[in-house]
Amino acid sequence: MASVAFPTRDDFAALLNDSLGGEDGGFEGRVVKGTVTAIENDLAVIDVGLKSEGRVPLREFAAPGQKADLKVGDEVEVYVDRVENAHGEAMLSRDRARREAAWDKLESEFTESARVEGVIFGRVKGGFTVDLDGAVAFLPGSQVDIRPVRDVTPLMDIPQPFQILKMDRRRGNIVVSRRAILEETRAEQRSGLIQTLAEGQIIEGIVKNITDYGAFVDLGGIDGLLHVTDLSYKRINHPNEMINIGDTVRVQIIRINRDTQRISLGMKQLESDPWEGASAKYPIGAKLSGRVTNITEYGAFVELEPGIEGLVHVSEMSWTKKNVHPGKIVSTSQEVEVLVLEVDPEKRRISLGLKQAQSNPWDSFAERHPIGSTVEGEVKNATEFGLFIGLDGDVDGMVHMSDIAWGISGEDALALHRKGEAVQAVVLDIDVEKERISLGMKQLERGGPAAGGTAAAAAGLNKNSIVTVTVLEVRDGGLEVQAGEDGAAGFIKRSDLGRDRDEQRAERFQVGQKFDAMVTGFDRAKKPTFSVKAMQIAEEKQAVAQYGSSDSGASLGDILGEALKAKSEG
Numbered sequence: 001m002a003s004v005a006f007p008t009r010d011d012f013a014a015l016l017n018d019s020l021g022g023e024d025g026g027f028e029g030r031v032v033k034g035t036v037t038a039i040e041n042d043l044a045v046i047d048v049g050l051k052s053e054g055r056v057p058l059r060e061f062a063a064p065g066q067k068a069d070l071k072v073g074d075e076v077e078v079y080v081d082r083v084e085n086a087h088g089e090a091m092l093s094r095d096r097a098r099r100e101a102a103w104d105k106l107e108s109e110f111t112e113s114a115r116v117e118g119v120i121f122g123r124v125k126g127g128f129t130v131d132l133d134g135a136v137a138f139l140p141g142s143q144v145d146i147r148p149v150r151d152v153t154p155l156m157d158i159p160q161p162f163q164i165l166k167m168d169r170r171r172g173n174i175v176v177s178r179r180a181i182l183e184e185t186r187a188e189q190r191s192g193l194i195q196t197l198a199e200g201q202i203i204e205g206i207v208k209n210i211t212d213y214g215a216f217v218d219l220g221g222i223d224g225l226l227h228v229t230d231l232s233y234k235r236i237n238h239p240n241e242m243i244n245i246g247d248t249v250r251v252q253i254i255r256i257n258r259d260t261q262r263i264s265l266g267m268k269q270l271e272s273d274p275w276e277g278a279s280a281k282y283p284i285g286a287k288l289s290g291r292v293t294n295i296t297e298y299g300a301f302v303e304l305e306p307g308i309e310g311l312v313h314v315s316e317m318s319w320t321k322k323n324v325h326p327g328k329i330v331s332t333s334q335e336v337e338v339l340v341l342e343v344d345p346e347k348r349r350i351s352l353g354l355k356q357a358q359s360n361p362w363d364s365f366a367e368r369h370p371i372g373s374t375v376e377g378e379v380k381n382a383t384e385f386g387l388f389i390g391l392d393g394d395v396d397g398m399v400h401m402s403d404i405a406w407g408i409s410g411e412d413a414l415a416l417h418r419k420g421e422a423v424q425a426v427v428l429d430i431d432v433e434k435e436r437i438s439l440g441m442k443q444l445e446r447g448g449p450a451a452g453g454t455a456a457a458a459a460g461l462n463k464n465s466i467v468t469v470t471v472l473e474v475r476d477g478g479l480e481v482q483a484g485e486d487g488a489a490g491f492i493k494r495s496d497l498g499r500d501r502d503e504q505r506a507e508r509f510q511v512g513q514k515f516d517a518m519v520t521g522f523d524r525a526k527k528p529t530f531s532v533k534a535m536q537i538a539e540e541k542q543a544v545a546q547y548g549s550s551d552s553g554a555s556l557g558d559i560l561g562e563a564l565k566a567k568s569e570g
Helices: 009-019 094-111 179-194 361-368 410-415 454-458 532-545 556-568
Strands: 031-040 043-047 054-057 075-082 092-093 115-124 125-133 136-141 160-168 171-178 202-211 214-216 224-227 247-256 264-266 285-297 298-304 310-313 337-342 351-355 373-385 386-391 395-400 423-429 434-438 466-475 478-483 489-494 514-522 528-531
Touching: 031 094, 054 075, 054 092, 075 094, 092 373, 094 115, 094 136, 094 160, 115 136, 125 171, 136 160, 160 179, 171 179, 224 247, 310 337, 361 395, 361 423, 373 395, 386 423, 395 423, 466 489, 478 528, 514 532, 528 532
Parallel strands: 136 171, 224 264, 310 351, 395 434, 489 528
Antiparallel strands: 031 043, 031 075, 043 054, 075 092, 115 125, 115 160, 125 136, 160 171, 202 214, 202 247, 214 224, 247 264, 285 298, 285 337, 298 310, 337 351, 373 386, 373 423, 386 395, 423 434, 466 478, 466 514, 478 489, 514 528
């Protein structure tokens, strides 16, 4: 009888390992099916075919907020964490099994960009946690809704769709978005609704949001922009001057961009255009009243009626205030009178003049102060070529440096006066168009216009005539003299006192002394100028012509001697 070989202990161990697929049967780290063999307190005892059974808390088989519906004999899937722990039991997890199954499903749905269903169940820093049928995902706060949501409580514990933005199984990270689902749904609704709208259509909507540049109006699922310039024909600084959030408004569709799904709306288009017939209502030259609505660096806008504004350019604001900011001339809401200068209905522009509605101060000055009259004013400014004098009517006149004083240079004359000094002057010329007034101060000196009418006295004098003059005043620069007894006063410069340098000393003359001089011309105030030098040259020429030339053999002294002798005998 043949002997029978019985398996050894090692053989039994090898057979067991083979049946389990290796030392642990390949169970660890896998989801396997098992049978509930018992329920002990809050634990379910599950047999998955290992040497020992494992225990899993009942709560892992229950939905959030519900009790587990589990009984002996039920077949369930669990995750094998370890084949055997220190007590010889299998370490099993229902939650882990659900997560693994969920990850497999989510990876497939993420690849296909499919929506997944989940439940917001907790808050974490920067967002919320979402249960995706066992797998936990992160929902950033910015991805909850299209617009910021202050209270997320109503959205929690409710199954709803999400879009997976990214996932990393190795790290166990999943990021989802609820906003992407809402935007996709909204885009579908917008596409359908926008097809029912047309440009020019009048529709009602609800104001959802207001910004500085306009308002967003809900047209029943799609928003349109009502720009601030399309609210009204009149000037609107901010939309909340006319509308508020929640208001129902009647608007007209101005433009539709079906590619970008942008809709432009208008309210003023439902009103009559005030610019129609503007040329007839506001003819050039018409004087009107209006209200200042806005002030800029280049001028001020004046409302003539609701919806029609005109611009007063800074150059048309004042006759006298030049290079001044418009805000220093007018103020917002001020009622002003203006003159229509230009109208362009097509460009919706009206040019207005503020100064033209007021009397021209240059005309007024010319009426009150004709040429030759005396005026008083204050030295406002001194320049290198003269003095500017402030006159009544808020206009300025200029005294050229040559008209400040007799007998001294213009630079020296400028140095005699200072800013703020009160002075008198004579009006020499007025140019209303160029807004210029020429003044003279030296003309008021002794014998001048204020002392008896120089222009009238000078009328009897002729240029190049020889007259007897009387010294009125001796100066460094020459002599102030008067023709005849009551004639016009004039000036003889030092260089005109004689041909020789010795004769050109003003100090050799005395006040009251009389001598002959030639009238050489008249200034702007008709005041004569005299010259002894010119008279001497003229007499010499005359003597040479009458008594012979230097070529005849007679000396110049002989010629002049004969001329003087003839003059004395005559």
